[in-house]
Amino acid sequence: MLINNEFNEEKIQSPLQYTWSIFKRNSLAITAMWGSLILILITLFADYIVPYAPSTQYVKHLLLPPYWVEGGNSAHILGTDDLGRDSLARLIQGIQLTLGGALAITIAVSILGSVIGATAALTKGLKASILHHLLDALLIIPTLLTALILIVMFGPSYENSLIAVSLSLLPQFIRGIYISIENELNKQYIISLRLDGATNVRLLRFGIFPNILEPIITLLNRIFTMAILEISTLGFLGFGTQFLDVELGALIASSIVLIYSSPWLVFFPGLAIFIIILVFNIFTEGLRHAVIEGEDL
Amino acid sequence: MALLDIRNLSIDISTAQGKVRVIDKASLTIVDGSIHGLVGESGSGKSLIAKAILGLHNANWTVTADRMFLGATDLTKLSANDRRKIMGKEIAMIFQHPRSYLDPSKKIFSQIKEVLPTTSVKKLFLSKIKRVPEQSTQQRIKELLHKVGIQNDQTVLASYPHELSEGICQKVMIAMAIANNPSLIIADEPTTAMEAVTRAQIFRLLYKLNQLHSTTILLLSNNFGSISNLSDYITLIYSGQTVESGSYKQIINSPMHPYTEAMIKTILEFDESISHKSQLYTLPGNIPSANQLPIGCRLGPRCPRAQRSCVTNPEPLNFKGHVISCHFPTLDENQHANTSQRK
Amino acid sequence: MLNYLFRRLNLLFITAFILSVIAFILTYWSSKNTLADADAGYIIQYVKYMSAILQGEWGLSSIDQQPMLIKGLTAFASTLELCFIAFITANIIAIPLGIFAGLNRNSLLDYLIMTIALIGLALPVFWLAVITTMLPRLLGIPLPIDGGISPVFEIPVVSGFILLDTLLAADTYQLDAFFNRLAHLILPSSVLSLFLITEIIRLTRHSITMVMKSNYVKAAYAKGLSRKEIVFRHVLKNALPPIIHQLRLQLSTIISFAMVIEIVFSLQGSGVWLLSSIKEGDYLALPTAILIISGFILLSSIFIDILLMIISPIKRKSLYVD
Numbered sequence: 001m002l003i004n005n006e007f008n009e010e011k012i013q014s015p016l017q018y019t020w021s022i023f024k025r026n027s028l029a030i031t032a033m034w035g036s037l038i039l040i041l042i043t044l045f046a047d048y049i050v051p052y053a054p055s056t057q058y059v060k061h062l063l064l065p066p067y068w069v070e071g072g073n074s075a076h077i078l079g080t081d082d083l084g085r086d087s088l089a090r091l092i093q094g095i096q097l098t099l100g101g102a103l104a105i106t107i108a109v110s111i112l113g114s115v116i117g118a119t120a121a122l123t124k125g126l127k128a129s130i131l132h133h134l135l136d137a138l139l140i141i142p143t144l145l146t147a148l149i150l151i152v153m154f155g156p157s158y159e160n161s162l163i164a165v166s167l168s169l170l171p172q173f174i175r176g177i178y179i180s181i182e183n184e185l186n187k188q189y190i191i192s193l194r195l196d197g198a199t200n201v202r203l204l205r206f207g208i209f210p211n212i213l214e215p216i217i218t219l220l221n222r223i224f225t226m227a228i229l230e231i232s233t234l235g236f237l238g239f240g241t242q243f244l245d246v247e248l249g250a251l252i253a254s255s256i257v258l259i260y261s262s263p264w265l266v267f268f269p270g271l272a273i274f275i276i277i278l279v280f281n282i283f284t285e286g287l288r289h290a291v292i293e294g295e296d297l
Numbered sequence: 298m299a300l301l302d303i304r305n306l307s308i309d310i311s312t313a314q315g316k317v318r319v320i321d322k323a324s325l326t327i328v329d330g331s332i333h334g335l336v337g338e339s340g341s342g343k344s345l346i347a348k349a350i351l352g353l354h355n356a357n358w359t360v361t362a363d364r365m366f367l368g369a370t371d372l373t374k375l376s377a378n379d380r381r382k383i384m385g386k387e388i389a390m391i392f393q394h395p396r397s398y399l400d401p402s403k404k405i406f407s408q409i410k411e412v413l414p415t416t417s418v419k420k421l422f423l424s425k426i427k428r429v430p431e432q433s434t435q436q437r438i439k440e441l442l443h444k445v446g447i448q449n450d451q452t453v454l455a456s457y458p459h460e461l462s463e464g465i466c467q468k469v470m471i472a473m474a475i476a477n478n479p480s481l482i483i484a485d486e487p488t489t490a491m492e493a494v495t496r497a498q499i500f501r502l503l504y505k506l507n508q509l510h511s512t513t514i515l516l517l518s519n520n521f522g523s524i525s526n527l528s529d530y531i532t533l534i535y536s537g538q539t540v541e542s543g544s545y546k547q548i549i550n551s552p553m554h555p556y557t558e559a560m561i562k563t564i565l566e567f568d569e570s571i572s573h574k575s576q577l578y579t580l581p582g583n584i585p586s587a588n589q590l591p592i593g594c595r596l597g598p599r600c601p602r603a604q605r606s607c608v609t610n611p612e613p614l615n616f617k618g619h620v621i622s623c624h625f626p627t628l629d630e631n632q633h634a635n636t637s638q639r640k
Numbered sequence: 641m642l643n644y645l646f647r648r649l650n651l652l653f654i655t656a657f658i659l660s661v662i663a664f665i666l667t668y669w670s671s672k673n674t675l676a677d678a679d680a681g682y683i684i685q686y687v688k689y690m691s692a693i694l695q696g697e698w699g700l701s702s703i704d705q706q707p708m709l710i711k712g713l714t715a716f717a718s719t720l721e722l723c724f725i726a727f728i729t730a731n732i733i734a735i736p737l738g739i740f741a742g743l744n745r746n747s748l749l750d751y752l753i754m755t756i757a758l759i760g761l762a763l764p765v766f767w768l769a770v771i772t773t774m775l776p777r778l779l780g781i782p783l784p785i786d787g788g789i790s791p792v793f794e795i796p797v798v799s800g801f802i803l804l805d806t807l808l809a810a811d812t813y814q815l816d817a818f819f820n821r822l823a824h825l826i827l828p829s830s831v832l833s834l835f836l837i838t839e840i841i842r843l844t845r846h847s848i849t850m851v852m853k854s855n856y857v858k859a860a861y862a863k864g865l866s867r868k869e870i871v872f873r874h875v876l877k878n879a880l881p882p883i884i885h886q887l888r889l890q891l892s893t894i895i896s897f898a899m900v901i902e903i904v905f906s907l908q909g910s911g912v913w914l915l916s917s918i919k920e921g922d923y924l925a926l927p928t929a930i931l932i933i934s935g936f937i938l939l940s941s942i943f944i945d946i947l948l949m950i951i952s953p954i955k956r957k958s959l960y961v962d
Contacts, residue, residue, distance in 0.1 A: 270767035385864030
């Protein structure tokens with residue numbers, strides 16, 4: 001143990017490199033990161049991956065089980081549904097719609113929410129107070145109710161369900177961002193930055209943002225998870241995608257009557273949602289840990 | 298008599314960049330009944346040593362020591378249970394920022410009460426029969442508070458920590474520390490962020506404790522000047538290495554390590570030799586960061602006397618209790634002859 | 641203290657006002673063709689609407705001409721019953737697990753508990769409910785999966801909480817109706833409580849870890865207290881308020897999930913009521929639901945706020961600050 005008697009050749013790492021070197025040690029998180037990447041790639045290139053067009057009906061093969069179950073057909077790996085449509089193709093399309101929707105919502109909500117939240121935190125007085133109370137009111141309306149109202153007013157469609165979910169998640173995100181910025185604003189180094197004459201944008205970019213990474217990651221993860229769950233819930237209740245394009249929740253709802261004759265039609269879409277949430281959660285949890293540990297030293 | 302004897306204590310903290318040796322073979326010998334000052338700049342590892350003595354370390358620390366004895370007990374070989382029995386009874390600790398070390402959801406009364414030894418059922422029974430005048434807990438707590446100089450005990454006892462000032466909180470901490478008459482009190486910068494009057498009060502309190510109860514006190518400080526007149530012995534620490542250690546007279550009169558010399562020069566005195574608005578003496582450079590520690594003697598890059606051999610760890614030299622770790626100490630033979638004669 | 645109460649009440653009124661405006665807009669939108677004095681200004685109409693609401697005239701359902709208020713309250717009471725049972729079960733299971741995980745961080749059991757919690761979070765509630773409806777037939781457990789109570793029992797609605805009502809009607813059916821209702825609630829409430837368990841474990845573990853890292857716990861170790869003493873005397877009391885605070889924010893999510901579960905199990909409650917009303921075009925159910933459900937959440941969050949302030953001295957400190 002002569003740690004002291006050899007010179008440490010490594011350069012001082014930047015915070016980002018340091019966080020990455022902590023993250024790298026967590027093999028589970030790395031696996032989850034690749035998993036998330038693959039899922040995102042599936043979402044982006046779903047149209048090229050699908051083995052069959054999702055809406056094509058193979059009338060000769062109705063209700064095929066997955067190929068490893070007796071009576072299955074290796075042409076349709078996950079079997080077919082009651083109209084003879086390929087389950088795998090529909091599943092991939094479902095993943096594309098659900099995950100893609102959730103990612104779009106997360107991005108939209110985070111951009112819009114950050115702008116509103118930061119403005120609210122940096123302005124004082126009446127405007128902030130009005131926003132505060134409005135947010136409070138929106139926060140206490142259950143998300144499902146918000147979604148129902150919007151869908152009743154504008155009619156059920158995939159786009160409307162996405163808008164409804166974003167609107168119900170937006171207050172949560174604004175609230176989270178607002179609280180973390182507010183906590184940061186009271187700290188001494190922000191005051192000293194202010195005294196240096198930093199503009200609000202500069203204050204946010206260099207003073208606040210690097211210090212609220214951890215709550216932001218937690219918040220994004222939460223918004224993403226809730227978006228997946230809510231999109232599929234709305235789809236399940238029949239307020240999401242209509243007719244041919246079907247996302248995962250609607251996929252489950254459409255096969256629910258067949259639950260005893262071919263349970264895998266219900267099982268696989270649920271499993272897909274499960275895996276999506278699990279993979280992204282492990283990834284962000286690993287990231288959060290790395291950020292916390294990086295901040296500790 | 299050495300109450301606390303630590304030899305070659307090393308602490309390694311594992312980080313993402315590998316292990317960092319934050320404390321490098323520090324040695325500390327504390328004489329029974331003395332006030333021992335442990336002086337080092339902030340970040341030099343004083344608190345780490347204190348925490349290692351108490352065993353309050355985190356999971357990512359590796360603590361190794363050749364010898365770590367409190368009286369006759371070996372602190373390195375203590376089980377968690379035995380250590381618990383020593384803590385609070387043999388060693389007590391006073392922290393910096395005392396308010397954060399008090400439970401925010403409990404009143405001061407119940408926090409002090411839990412330090413006091415619980416009266417066992419048997420004792421309670423005996424006192425009932427024999428009518429031994431058993432001192433009530435209330436009374437004992439009141440006495441403790443008076444001892445540390447809190448007059449309005451009723452108000453303080455009924456308060457939550459956030460309602461009290463840092464100075465009062467520190468006095469409460471001291472009251473809790475002395476409740477069981479421990480043989481060693483570790484005071485970790487007990488007066489940071491306190492105004493001068495409170496600081497003087499706290500120091501006077503610690504001094505009185507030492508004089509009246511002959512409690513040994515390990516006083517950690519980043520300011521050589523503030524504790525030097527209080528301590529019987531002083532150890533200086535730089536970047537996790539013990540630099541020089543000896544009695545107050547030895548250190549002040551004949552500092553042998555360049556770092557000690559620099560520290561003594563930083564003490565502000567009303568000295569005629571310092572002209573008005575002249576620059577005060579400091580070592581060049583800064584304390585190295587924990588992931589860029591120099592090899593060998595860690596003072597090396599800043600040391601005015603550094604030479605090639607300084608890249609190896611200096612062996613500690615012992616001149617009659619005056620221990621220094623330096624390759625090129627100030628060895629004024631006359632001065633040493635003098636000090637040894639005086640003894 | 642009074643100042644604090646005043647501020648809370650202030651918040652209550654403003655939020656209630658915003659809610660009522662939303663409800664008014666919805667009512668206006670859903671009945672714009674049938675409104676008598678459509679020419680009057682918005683403000684006058686709003687005042688009229690509010691006075692009607694305050695007098696308890698919430699309009700009639702277009703399906704069966706029943707008063708909306710009664711229908712909404714009855715449905716929501718049954719949802720609350722489900723939430724309540726799930727909440728109690730979840731707390732009994734999750735809080736000890738969360739405390740254990742927080743105290744033994746990075747141990748094998750901690751990983752196990754956290755894995756279970758993560759799996760519980762990732763399982764979509766409606767899917768789990770659908771799978772659960774299969775269980776009785778697959779495993780041969782004699783549990784009902786459909787409806788709120790067997791139709792043989794005719795329970796008069798007194799409180800809306802069917803469990804209570806069955807007890808009140810004990811003269812006619814003894815406890816049969818009560819147990820029948822309980823059996824109907826077992827599966828839905830276990831699905832809901834699984835979600836709650838994951839949330840509570842996560843929150844408890846986080847809160848406990850934060851407290852264990854704090855300086856006063858270190859000081860307690862230095863005092864020579866045993867781990868058990870530290871946990872019971874210092875950790876639990878300080879870890880509880882953040883958990884309650886976070887759960888308060890989850891209230892609307894819990895009710896959302898309860899409504900979805902009700903729909904899957906066709907359990908009478910606000911979920912089924914809202915869905916059927918919307919499908920039949922009875923849109924007046926929406927403002928009614930907003931007023932009832934959000935009103936409930938609003939009142940209970942203010943109640944929780946005040947409760948937190950009473951149990952936690954740290955919160956009380958903030959009263960002096962601003």
